[in-house]
Each structure stands twice: as structure tokens, then as C-alpha cells.
Amino acid sequence: MSKPDFSLETDLLQQGYLRIAGIDEVGRGPLAGPVTAAAVVLDTGAIPDGLNDSKKLTAKRRAALETALAGSxxxxxxxxxxxxxxxxxxxRASHLAMERAVAALDPAPDFLLIDGNMIPAGLRIPASAVVKGDARSLSIAAASVMAKCARDRVMVDLAQQHPGYGWETNMGYPSKSHKSALRDLGVTPHHRRSFRPVHNILYQDNSTTS
Incomplete structure (x- = not known):
């Protein structure tokens, strides 16, 4: 099984780009919580070992890589x-999170490698969209780790405020227990009302009370 490498970044460095950021997001599929993006510019002399798509890493390994990336x-x-x-x-919200993450980098990068097949419209920096980028580019893999760790912390915190939905383990994704709790406990302010399972419960509730 192939792992991400630094070849895309090396090609860009050879073209004269100096600060290449990998961009990725997590949290498109959940029924609750924000969508989160990260932008990471790796230090070519201090790339942590074992970087990979965050979905292929254990929580413990992601946490160790997050610490390493934050320091390097x-x-x-x-x-x-x-x-x-x-x-x-x-x-569009995913793209907005990406745009915000890029804007928070200071100094700004001069090239972006973005996971997926689209470049957010609000970005004004040269960029390439990289399909399955978190499995191809170390910079994008690093961004996937940082975004995943950050969003997981948000969901664990929200789980303490709204117990019963299992967000500390399902991270807001539509697990069987989450959907059951949604029916039994109702919709919280952190549920995405435009997503069908949530919308349907709201609509059914309104139908029964009208």
C-alpha cells in the first residue's frame, strides 16, 4: 500500500516556490458539529516519521503526530x-474553512496543495487540487492530521455539554446510536438542520404538532 511522499512538494520547490502548504478538511459527513480545515507548511528538514492520511492512523498516533507537527x-x-x-x-462551508486556515498562516504560503478536485474560489494563491491528496502528499496528510485532531476535540467538548449522542466516539457522524439518540433526545443547536436525517426529524416533529 503506497503512502504519501514529498514528490509533489519537491517538484514545486524546484520550480521556485518556497512555502508550500498542504490543505485538507474533515467533517463533511457528520450530522453535528463544524467542518474543520487545516493548512500546514512542513519544514523539509523536520518532517515527522509516519505521516499518513489521518483515517489510516490510530488516535494515539494522530496525537503524537499533532504534537510533532506543532513543534516543527x-x-x-x-x-x-x-x-x-x-x-x-x-x-462551500468546507471551502470557507480552508480559506480561513490559509489566511491564518503568517507568513503566507506561495503555493497550495489542496485535497480533492476543487480549488476554493476565495483563495488568491497559486494552487493545485490533488485527488486523494492525503494519500499522496505529506503536506496534505499533515493537514488531515491537524484538522482531525482539532475537530475531535471540539466534538468531545460538545459531548460533555450534550450527553447521550455519543459524540465523544462517533464525532457527530451518523452512527446507529447517534441517529437513535437524535430521535429520542431531539435536535441540538449543534446539529446540521440542512442534513436529511436532522431535517426529517424536525419536519416530522413540526407535522405532528401543527
């Missing part, structure tokens, strides 16, 4: 809120 790379994390997801749609 330039990292920024940003979110788009549930309200923004419902107002804009999840794709």
Missing part, C-alpha cells in the same frame, strides 16, 4: 460553523 511545522486550523454549513451548504 507551520500549522493553522479553522472551522466553519453549523450555521454556516446550513446557510452555505457543506461544500
Amino acid at each position: 511545522a507551520q500549522c493553522a486550523v479553522a472551522h466553519a460553523s453549523v450555521q454556516e454549513i446550513d446557510r452555505l451548504n457543506i461544500l
Whole structure:
């Protein structure tokens, strides 16, 4: 199984780009919580061993890599809120989180490697979209780790405020227990009302009370 490497970044460095940021997001699929993006500029002399797509790493390994990256790379994390997801749609909100993460990097990068097949419209820096980028580029893999760790902490915190939905383990994704709790306990302010399972419960509740 292939792992991400630094070849895309090396090609760009050879073209004269100096500060190449990997960009990734997590949290498009959950029924609750924000969507989170990270932007990471790796130090070519201090790339942590074992970097990979965050989905292929254990929570313990992600936490260790997050600590290593925070100490060696330039990292920024940003979110788009549930309200923004419902107002804009999840794709645009994901792009907004990416734009915010890039804007938080100081000094600014001069090239972006973005996971996926689209470049957010609000970015004004040269960029390439990289399909399955978190499995191809170490910079994007690093961003996936930082975004995943940051969003998981948000969901664990929200789970303490709203017990019963299992967010500390399902991270807001539509697990069987989460959907059951949604029906039994109702919709919280942190649920995405534009997502069908949440929308349907709200609509059914309104239908029964009207």
C-alpha cells in the first residue's frame, strides 16, 4: 500500500516556490458539529516519521503526530460553523474553512496543495487540487492530521455539554446510536438542520404538532 511522499512538494520547490502548504478538511459527513480545515507548511528538514492520511492512523498516533507537527511545522486550523454549513451548504462551508486556515498562516504560503478536485474560489494563491491528496502528499496528510485532531476535540467538548449522542466516539457522524439518540433526545443547536436525517426529524416533529 503506497503512502504519501514529498514528490509533489519537491517538484514545486524546484520550480521556485518556497512555502508550500498542504490543505485538507474533515467533517463533511457528520450530522453535528463544524467542518474543520487545516493548512500546514512542513519544514523539509523536520518532517515527522509516519505521516499518513489521518483515517489510516490510530488516535494515539494522530496525537503524537499533532504534537510533532506543532513543534516543527507551520500549522493553522479553522472551522466553519453549523450555521454556516446550513446557510452555505457543506461544500462551500468546507471551502470557507480552508480559506480561513490559509489566511491564518503568517507568513503566507506561495503555493497550495489542496485535497480533492476543487480549488476554493476565495483563495488568491497559486494552487493545485490533488485527488486523494492525503494519500499522496505529506503536506496534505499533515493537514488531515491537524484538522482531525482539532475537530475531535471540539466534538468531545460538545459531548460533555450534550450527553447521550455519543459524540465523544462517533464525532457527530451518523452512527446507529447517534441517529437513535437524535430521535429520542431531539435536535441540538449543534446539529446540521440542512442534513436529511436532522431535517426529517424536525419536519416530522413540526407535522405532528401543527
